[in-house]
Amino acid sequence: MKNIFPISNKFIYDLAAKRIYLRKMDLKLTYYNIAGYENKIDYETAEKRTGYDYKLINKIATGNFKGRNNRYLLTETYTDLLVDKLKFSKHEMLWGNDDEIRMYSVELFECLIRDCINEDVNFTDNIFSLLSNFGKESSEVTPEKIDRLLKMHYDNQYTVRDQFIRLFADFTHNKYYSENYVENGGVLESIKEIKPVTIFNDNAYLTFKKLPESIDRFVQTEFSSLLMNIFLKQNRNDQVCKMKNLKLKL
Structure with a gap:
């Protein structure tokens, strides 16, 4: 996939990564904790995995998305995890207040x-x-x-x-505010409506x-x-x- 608008995308992603990293530090959590483990020993000896990769969480929080097909690793699954563990709202974590x-x-x-x-x-x-x-x-x-x-x-x-x-x-x-004009009795009237920005969100x-x-x-x-x-x-x-x-x- 072509990386359109790379400067802006990286800027937005890096801000989200910094937001995640700083909240992790404020809450004194490790990447193991966020992934659902007490510590490294708990991770290495766990009989059943939580399904979350602490290494991937590390990559998300440090903005290390090089060499991946998806340059922006904040998938919806990990978004839900981080929102829960780091006590964010989803919008705040992704975009800031x-x-x-x-x-x-x-x-x-x-x-x-x-x-x-x-x-x-x-x-x-x-x-x-x-x-x-x-x-x-x-x-x-x-x-x-x-x-x-x-x-x-x-x-x-x-x-x-x-x-x-x-x-x-x-x-x-x-939210995308769409504005169209229609003729009503020879007078142009403005019709405004709110549409979703994207069909995939x-x-x-x-x-x-x-x-x-x-x-x-x-x-x-x-x-x-x-x-x-x-x-x-x-x-x-x-x-x-x-x-x-x-x-x-x-």
């Missing part, structure tokens, strides 16, 4: 930008225009440019970062079952629209500035 999503939103936004450029998505040119401030500087991705984009006003109340956080938080809860939250495909869906349905709105707003502002400068010259 609302405060944590807000904290890592800036880094994730940059990861998605870099992945979109590397994948050469159909709105790459718009990304380059935003990064270069419409040709006034280079299109290189820098923390300063990401910060500038995120601080832009998305509407009268919220910044781009605020909107990105809302979109991504809803996405992790398997019917839970109230997204699992890591097909993490790359989930991120791809987020980019295609939400992130691309967000960036297009930023692009159009910046383009309008740029045109207004040009018109003002032209009037001053006249």
Whole structure:
């Protein structure tokens, strides 16, 4: 399977692994304990295995997923085990709570930008225009440019970062807000409905079952629209500035 959006996927998985490792340390548990054994001796002498591999739990908690067909080893079976043993909610363990999503939103936004450029998505040119401030500087991705984009006003109340956080938080809860327009008596009316993000996750939250495909869906349905709105707003502002400068010259 092609590893689409690898920077973003690794970033998300590594955060989950760190979350698991830190909670394990806080609870003073060993990998043997999590797998259902008292200690190493209990594991080696047990007449009946629990069905969980302490070595695999170690790999999950350290983010060591190299050389595996499934790069993201947090299967639903081990998710259930870790949630139980480490006293998480499933959403918190996989994605973090609302405060944590807000904290890592800036880094994730940059990861998605870099992945979109590397994948050469159909709105790459718009990304380059935003990064270069419409040709006034280079299109290189820098923390300063990401910060500038995120601080832009998305509407009268919220910044781009605020909107990105809302979109991504809803996405992790398997919610996709679909908006369609229908004609009613010659007037276009907006019809909004909530749909699951993916057909392979019917839970109230997204699992890591097909993490790359989930991120791809987020980019295609939400992130691309967000960036297009930023692009159009910046383009309008740029045109207004040009018109003002032209009037001053006249």
